[in-house]
Amino acid sequence: MDKEKIEIVLGQGRSYTVRFAPLAEAPALLQAVGLRKGRCLVVTDENVHDLYGASFVEGLALEGWQPHRISVPPGEETKSLAHLARLYDVALSWGVDRQTPVLALGGGVVGDLAGYAAATLLRGLPLVQLPTSLIAQVDSALGGKTGINHTTGKNLIGAFHQPALVLADPATLASLPVREWTSGLAEVVKHALIADAPFFDWLEAHWEAILTRKPGFVRPMVRRAAAIKAAVVSEDERELGRRAILNFGHTFGHAVERVAGYGVFTHGEAVALGMRAALHLSHHLHPTLPFARAEDLLLRLPIPAPIPALATADLYEAMQTDKKKQAGGLRFVLLRTLGEAYVVEGVARGDVEEALQYALASGA
Numbered sequence: 479m480d481k482e483k484i485e486i487v488l489g490q491g492r493s494y495t496v497r498f499a500p501l502a503e504a505p506a507l508l509q510a511v512g513l514r515k516g517r518c519l520v521v522t523d524e525n526v527h528d529l530y531g532a533s534f535v536e537g538l539a540l541e542g543w544q545p546h547r548i549s550v551p552p553g554e555e556t557k558s559l560a561h562l563a564r565l566y567d568v569a570l571s572w573g574v575d576r577q578t579p580v581l582a583l584g585g586g587v588v589g590d591l592a593g594y595a596a597a598t599l600l601r602g603l604p605l606v607q608l609p610t611s612l613i614a615q616v617d618s619a620l621g622g623k624t625g626i627n628h629t630t631g632k633n634l635i636g637a638f639h640q641p642a643l644v645l646a647d648p649a650t651l652a653s654l655p656v657r658e659w660t661s662g663l664a665e666v667v668k669h670a671l672i673a674d675a676p677f678f679d680w681l682e683a684h685w686e687a688i689l690t691r692k693p694g695f696v697r698p699m700v701r702r703a704a705a706i707k708a709a710v711v712s713e714d715e716r717e718l719g720r721r722a723i724l725n726f727g728h729t730f731g732h733a734v735e736r737v738a739g740y741g742v743f744t745h746g747e748a749v750a751l752g753m754r755a756a757l758h759l760s761h762h763l764h765p766t767l768p769f770a771r772a773e774d775l776l777l778r779l780p781i782p783a784p785i786p787a788l789a790t791a792d793l794y795e796a797m798q799t800d801k802k803k804q805a806g807g808l809r810f811v812l813l814r815t816l817g818e819a820y821v822v823e824g825v826a827r828g829d830v831e832e833a834l835q836y837a838l839a840s841g842a
Contacts, residue, residue, distance in 0.1 A: 483496060484496040484701070486708045486711055486712050487712045488715050489715065494641060494643060494644070495643060497644065497646070498646050498647075498697070498700070499647065500649065501534055501650070504645055505538055505541035506541075507645060512642070513642060515542055515543060516543065517544045519545075519548065519572075519578060519581065520535055520545045520581045521548050521581065521582050521583065521588055522547065522582075522584050522588060523549060523556070523584045524552060526552075526588070529610075529650075529653055530583065531547060531583060535547050548564075548565060548568050550564075550587075550588065552587070553587065554587060554735075556588075557587055557590055557626040558627060559628075561626075562594065566599065569599055570599070575600070576600050576602070576603060577603075578603055579604040579605070580596035580603050580604070580606070583608040584611070585609065585614045586611065589607050589619050590618065590623070590633070591626060592605070592624075594625050597624050605639055605640075605641045606641055606642055606644075607619035607641045607644045609644065610647070611650075611654060612651055612665075614646075614662075616665055616700055616707060617703075617724075619641075619644050619646070620707045621715075622639055622711070622715070624638070624639050625637065627740070630799050631796070648696060651696060652691065657744060657782070659691065660689070662746055663688065664727075664753070666699060667779065668749065669703045669706040670816075670817070671772060671813060672817070672818075673710065675815075676817075681775065685778060707724065710724055722821045723811050726753060726811040726812075726819055727749045727750070727753030727756045728752060730751065730753075730756060730810075730834065731745075731749040731751060731752025734751050735748040737792045743781070750776060751785075751838065754776050754777075754836065754837035755837035757773060758832070758837065759833040760814075763812060763822075767813055767815055767816075768815070768816055788838060793831075794827060794834070797830075807823050809822070
């Protein structure tokens with residue numbers, strides 16, 4: 479097995495590759511996947527541009543591409559109709575056509591925003607994901623989910639739009655601020671909890687090395703976490719079944735983000751709190767779950783203190799707009815044991831609020 483790439487195999491003969499390689503290899507890889515050399519739209523955020531954007535655009539130009547860069551502000555607030563409209567305006571005034579690739583260089587916000595622009599401009603432009611954050615390299619850049627937020631809730635406007643290529647450069651992770659690194663680790667732990675108990679064992683054993691980003695541990699961790707996501711997406715592209723387990727902690731976490739106000743927590747921090755709630759609820763229903771082990775690792779995911787006082791009633795109401803809600807009510811991803819997740823409906827409101835109270839108190 480090639481340790482530098484993962485294949486995501488979809489229905490109807492479709493597939494694409496996740497490569498772990500330097501960003502400098504992008505021009506050659508774009509052509510290798512059949513993208514037309516010429517104009518390309520590079521969407522990045524202001525922080526990433528300062529670190530990698532200028533050299534990336536220059537490298538494209540030296541190889542005969544004609545890149546046009548758009549920088550957006552960093553942060554969850556950028557996943558908005560206003561910033562999407564700006565992308566539309568720039569792209570259309572510049573003169574994209576249906577073969578103009580959109581290159582999303584950045585973290586999850588850039589990937590979601592640029593991906594949705596690619597999905598909807600001219601009814602679909604080629605998309606390349608170039609994730610530079612941990613959360614994007616192991617999760618959000620893989621699987622084709624794109625979208626923006628609405629005042630009603632998170633990620634309520636979006637589309638499935640699979641990329642032609644994902645190029646993840648592990649070297650970019652060295653520049654992440656500590657809070658962004660630890661935030662991304664929440665998704666890594668999530669993947670282990672839902673689908674790979676031996677990976678959970680490995681994370682436990684090497685947690686200090688992972689927190690401090692020792693190179694010998696970062697690359698295998700990223701690849702293994704990404705492989706879990708790739709396997710689930712390959713089995714269930716449009717979240718009609720198994721893919722829903724990737725939402726472990728997210729129904730709770732999205733409510734925390736919204737009620738606290740976007741920007742108070744990173745996405746990963748909110749998911750970490752959400753996973754604590756989901757773990758509590760799982761243990762309530764499955765007393766044999768190794769709760770103490772899972773709780774210990776989740777508590778080692780740093781979350782800034784103090785956690786603001788959030789009313790459980792407000793959080794419960796926020797969950798009612800969750801895009802994963804079904805006609806039968808809220809859906810939660812729970813654990814039967816480490817590495818075995820499933821989806822359940824019909825959980826009593828009292829149990830949900832108790833789980834929320836536990837998560838907020840345990841993180842205080």
